[in-house]
Amino acid sequence: MNKRPLYFDYAATTPVDERVIKVMVECLGFTGNFGNPASSSHAFGQQARQSVEQARRQVAELVGATPEQIVWTSGATESNNLALKGVAQARGVGGGHIITSQIEHKAILDTAKQLQDAGVAVTYLVPDADGLITAQAVSEAMREDTFLVSLMLVNNELGTLNDIPAIGQVVRDRGALFHVDAAQGAGKVAIDLAQWAVDLMSFSAHKLYGPKGIGALYVGPRAQQRLQAQIHGGGHEGGLRSGTLATHQIVAMGSAFALAAAAFDEEKASIVRLRERLLEQLQSIPGVRLNGSPTRRIPHTLSLTFSEGEFNPAALLASIAFSATSACNSASNTPSHVLLALGHDARSASRTIRLSLGRFTTEQDIDQAVQLIKAACASAPAFWQ
Structure with a gap:
């Protein structure tokens, strides 16, 4: 070999961490916690629902959010799409202005291009020599019709760390929403969404010793009524993301985030x-x-x-x-x-x-x-x- x-x-x-695998496997098979978490009429569904909500609390605790602000998705790519398209479509297709940067993940850049094709103006900020996007650069790019700014917490290629709290304050002072792709930052950077001026934040389990195919989007109070669902069919997750919840993946993500918090x-x-x-x-x-x-x-x-x-x-x-x-x-x-x-x-x-x-x-x-x-x-x- x-x-x-x-x-x-x-x-x-x-x-995937072996401890995460253990709790994931316990949600599979007839003797496990396999019930449909959307079903509350019998013990199987109730047990699954309790596990899903515990995982929601675990994710929220790592990032300083409240459980009801966490929406399950299939990963950071879907979370990014829900954030950008959801905000743009909620205000009406076409028109308006969003800000992102030239060094974002393709999940942001390709989505921004789709919105651009639909009539939204997009500014792609140039990073400074250190690979950072500064609050000043964002401030200078803001327009009267800017409704959303989307930037990374940590760049996936460089490892550089943007000053998200400072940028967020600039964005909030101008009345726009602020989305942050934190796929590379969760568990590595101390995130406090109770204090940061951030309205939407994307997470992925497989960057933090959890399984692929599961992620989450933080939806803060300013974004609650300014976000349109992208997947329909049952009104799950507060109407923002329909589909039967994958208990085994969700429980695994919660476990991974809890382990990251502890260590x-x-x-x-x-x-x-x-x-x-x-x-x-x-x-x-x-x-x-x-x-x-x-x-x-x-x-x-x-x-x-x-x-x-x-x-x-x-x-x-x-x-x-x-x-x-x-x-x-x-x-x-x-x-x-x-x-x-x-x-x-x-x-x-x-x-x-x-x-x-x-x-x-x-x-x-x-x-x-x-x-x-x-x-x-x-x-x-x-x-x-």
């Missing part, structure tokens, strides 16, 4: 130590550069560009699972839109990799990865000829 590669792609997806400080400190160990060793490679702010960032995600002639990424493919952010649009095989927005050209983007650390990363993994990367640099001259 071939040895498995080292895993350094936690920003793409995380393995928040410990895990963050551990990741910081591992990140420093990794960077300290990689800095001995000539010309290696960290993309994005060195300070306003989560420790979990590193985007690294290597000098031409100093790196052969193909040499790593069998030994390290990482993201080649130069090809984030794998279907079109185009350079990363995030790196291009930061001023990289296509060739520079092709020498960039994203390494992301997580709960199961060890010091041994770090040291082995560094040696493999250094070996890839040593083999670079033949690669570039």
Whole structure:
């Protein structure tokens, strides 16, 4: 059996924690908690409903929300679509103005393009040199008809951390709604929706050691009556998202968020130590550069560009699972839109990799990865000829 590669792609997806798997499996099979949570007429449905509501409380507790503000979805992509399309359609199709940025996830950019085609004006903010969107940039882009601003908490490629509380206050002062894609931030950044001026926030379980196919959207009080459902057929989730709730996935997401809350400080400190160990060793490679702010960032995600002639990424493919952010649009095989927005050209983007650390990363993994990367640099001259 071939040895498995080292895993350094936690920003793409995380393995499901064994403790989460246990509670998930308990909701499957005839002897388990398999009932339809929408059915309250018998014990099976009531038990499932209680588990769903407990999970809703667990998600809410991690982010400083109240349980009734959490709406279940199939993941952050659906949450993003519900937020942007739901707000735009609730006010009437066409007209008005929204603000986002050039370095958002495609779930935001593609949705914004759909709204643009329907007649909504869209401003795509350019990040600063550190890969951040500032409150000043948002303020300067606001218009009288701006009704929504949508920005990431943490950039999925760079790991950079926007000042969401400051931006949110600017948006609220101007009367617009503020949506935040927090798929990469939940469990890594202390989020307090009771204090932040945020109206909508998207979450995903599989970025936080839960299963794929389940997520949530926080809907704050200012957005309650300004959001139109995108999926109809039963009026579930307060009329915002119809469909039979997947008890096993929801319970798993709740468990994953509860585990993240319990281990928040410990895990963050551990990741910081591992990140420093990794960077300290990689800095001995000539010309290696960290993309994005060195300070306003989560420790979990590193985007690294290597000098031409100093790196052969193909040499790593069998030994390290990482993201080649130069090809984030794998279907079109185009350079990363995030790196291009930061001023990289296509060739520079092709020498960039994203390494992301997580709960199961060890010091041994770090040291082995560094040696493999250094070996890839040593083999670079033949690669570039």
